Amino acid sequence: MVRVAAVVEQCWHKVPGGTAIATVGTLKVLAARDNLQLIGLSAKHKSLPSLALPPSLSVCELPMPRRVLYDSWHYLRYPDVSQFAGEVDVVHSTGGVVPPKGNAALVVTVHDLAFLKQPAWFTRRGVRFATKAFELAQAEATLIIVPSQSTAQDCVDNGVPSQRIRVISWGVDMETATEVDVRVVRDRYGLPESFALWVGTAEPRKNLESLLAAVSRTETKPPLVLAGPLGWGLNLEELIEAYPVEVIRVGYVRENRDLAALYAASKVFIYPSLMEGFGLPVLEAMTQGTPVITSSGTATEEVCADASSTVDPTDIEELAAAIDLIFTDDTEHARRSEVARTRATQFSWATTAKQVHSAYLEACC
16 A cells, blocks of 8 residues: 655645646546555645545645745745654655655656746746745655656756656546537627637736737637636736727636536637646647647647647737638638547546556655
């Protein structure tokens, strides 16, 4: 029996992001394994997590609020996980904070290194915190898990030996939306029959200005639906007002069923992000057979492979032409829809969990 303590604190974030979804998707499968005992690690809370954890997962709540715990772990390397969770074989930093390993092996998931490549995209505290986490991973981790070859290469470029890196793709857990689901979502948000969709947290690296500029230069002028919470580093209202584009903001879509229906209702999903560790929204869109336009030379191109249109995310005219093609060529739309759905079937949390389990065994044995 291998005992693993894995950080699940990100599930208490107000808006759990891709790293929280990836953690829960993986742990849900791992928790069902007979030869593995999982213990979740969280800060002290009075409320339930925003993203539900697997019912079978035992969570060890440490007696500190998040910020105090994070700083104590990073700068004092205290408290040792074993003081609260008992002796474990592996400590898994699933993204962000890196707990002290004590006598256990340490496995760290590094989702991306955007904070090193483009620190201006983030808050000062965010950069300082993430940089410290990466330094601890470099110094103490037995293995580093990354979700893409793109992130693996960034880690190597920043001093991590390639033999310590394991590339493990994320999975996806999204049912195909029904016609009823789509109709309900259309009615709820007042959506037009045909529209382009973007999903994510509004922040600088998502490249929303290029998206708005490209849509404004299309011949078809499709309405653009923006789904997701406000992040940091840009004024979305001012950005929208700067371009003659019909924009419909639906906010953060919390329910997986509603999000699936939103993808299914859209004519095309556009994700011109400048940098991602994986890019879960493109995979979610493909599960619904929605054609995807995304950025060349990034992790999202890896995820899509040949199942998407890839463009230079800074080339407004190229992006606009790719959008027009989907809206005017029904044959191409149907072809892209079919290959997208086929590509999505190659990703599962079961595969992700199997590879993560192998990493645990490798690290501690």
